[in-house]
Amino acid sequence: MTECPGCRLKFPDQHLDPPERTNASGECFSLYSDLMCYTVAKQDPEFIHQHVVDTYAAQHAGGPARTITVAFGLIGLYLALEKGYTGRQVQLAHVKIARKRKVWPRLEPPRQQAVLTVIDVLQAGTDGEKDTMIREWMAAVWDSWGDRQEWVRATTDELLTFF
Numbered sequence: 001m002t003e004c005p006g007c008r009l010k011f012p013d014q015h016l017d018p019p020e021r022t023n024a025s026g027e028c029f030s031l032y033s034d035l036m037c038y039t040v041a042k043q044d045p046e047f048i049h050q051h052v053v054d055t056y057a058a059q060h061a062g063g064p065a066r067t068i069t070v071a072f073g074l075i076g077l078y079l080a081l082e083k084g085y086t087g088r089q090v091q092l093a094h095v096k097i098a099r100k101r102k103v104w105p106r107l108e109p110p111r112q113q114a115v116l117t118v119i120d121v122l123q124a125g126t127d128g129e130k131d132t133m134i135r136e137w138m139a140a141v142w143d144s145w146g147d148r149q150e151w152v153r154a155t156t157d158e159l160l161t162f163f
């Protein structure tokens with residue numbers, strides 16, 4: 001078995017190389033790629049794919065993860081869960097924020113990992129159940145970052161307000 005250094009998912013070892021810019025096992029990252037195939041193929045106007053990218057990034061902080069990737073993941077979760085943004089709206093907000101701010105602090109992963117991981121979404125049966133599970137996964141990962149939520153809210157609101 002391998003254990004993912006990000007989400008702690010245990011999965012049979014397939015001897016996959018870990019990704020270069022994500023704190024994940026190769027096996028976990030492969031599952032993430034499978035899920036991305038599903039969300040990209042949907043071509044839904046809300047662009048749920050963005051939520052998957054953000055949730056996975058926020059759950060795989062630390063190690064080789066880029067500071068901006070983790071911060072943007074958390075910003076995306078905040079805007080989606082607390083401000084009701086669609087994935088498409090989050091994507092536009094990311095573009096605006098990226099123009100405003102170039103340097104991001106390193107956010108260390110929370111001590112307590114979220115109870116849901118990418119595999120819980122993949123194991124959901126129907127497309128509707130998968131989409132529901134994506135929302136639950138988002139909320140679980142956002143909750144795990146409780147200590148950083150105030151910083152994320154304040155930083156995001158400031159950057160979007162004074163644009």
Ligand SMILES: [Zn+2]
Nearest residue numbers: 004006007028
């Ligand atoms: Zn993982």
